[in-house]
Amino acid sequence: MNEKGVVYPLVVTLSFIILVFFSFVTEKVFSERQFVYLQEEHLRQVRLLQQGVDRATLLTDHVTVYPSLHMLNLNEGNVKIAIYQTTVDERMFIIEAVTARKHTKRVKVYYNVSQKSVTKWVEG
Template sequence: MNERGMIYPLVLTLCFILLIFFSYLTEKVASERHFVFMQEEQLKQVRLIQQGVDRALVWVEELAVYPSERRLNVNEGLLKVVFTKTSVNEVMFTVEAVTTRQSTKKVKVYYNVTQKSVTKWVEG
C-alpha cells in the first residue's frame, strides 16, 4: 500500500476542517464587533437625547413665539429641537439626535409650563 497516497487526503481533510473552524471564529468575532458597535451607537443616541431634553427644558422657559426651532452641535452629534404649543399650559417639543455616524433617534416630550414638569415622553 502506498503511504503517500493515504497521507495526502488526510492532510487535505485536516486543512479543510481547520479552514471551517477559523471561518467560524472570524464570523463570530465580526458579529460581536458589530453588536458592540450598535450598542455604542445606541448609548450615544440616548446621551444626545438626554442632552437635548435638558437644553430644551431651559429653552422652553425663554420662548415667546411658537412654533420655534433650535439646533445645537455637540461633541457626539447634532441636536434639533422643535417647540410647539399644544395648549395654554402645555408645550410639546421634539428632540432629534443625529450622531456623527448619521444614526438618528427622536423623542417627543410634553411639558406642563405651569407645573414645570414633563407630563409625557414618547420615543419614535
C-alpha cells in the same frame, strides 16, 4: 494496505476543519464588533436626546412664539429641537439627534410646564 494514499486526504480534511473553525471565530469577532458599534451609537443618540430635552426644558421659560426651532452643536453630534405649545400647561418637544457618524434618532417629548416634568416620551 497502501499508506501513500491516506496522507493527502487526511491533510485536506484537517485543513478544511481548521478553515471552518477560523471562519467561525472570525464571524463571531466581526458580529461582536458590529454589536458593540451599534450599542455605542445607540448610547450616543440617547445622550444627545437627553441633552436636547434638558436644553428644551430650559428654553421653555424663554420662548414666547411657537413653534420655536433651535439647533445644538455638541461634541457627539447635532440636536435639532422644535418646541410646540399643545395646551396652556403643556409643551411638545420634537427632538432629532444626529451623531457624528450620521445616525439619526427622533423623539417626541411632552413636558408639563407647571409641574416641570416630562409626562410622555414617544420614540420614532
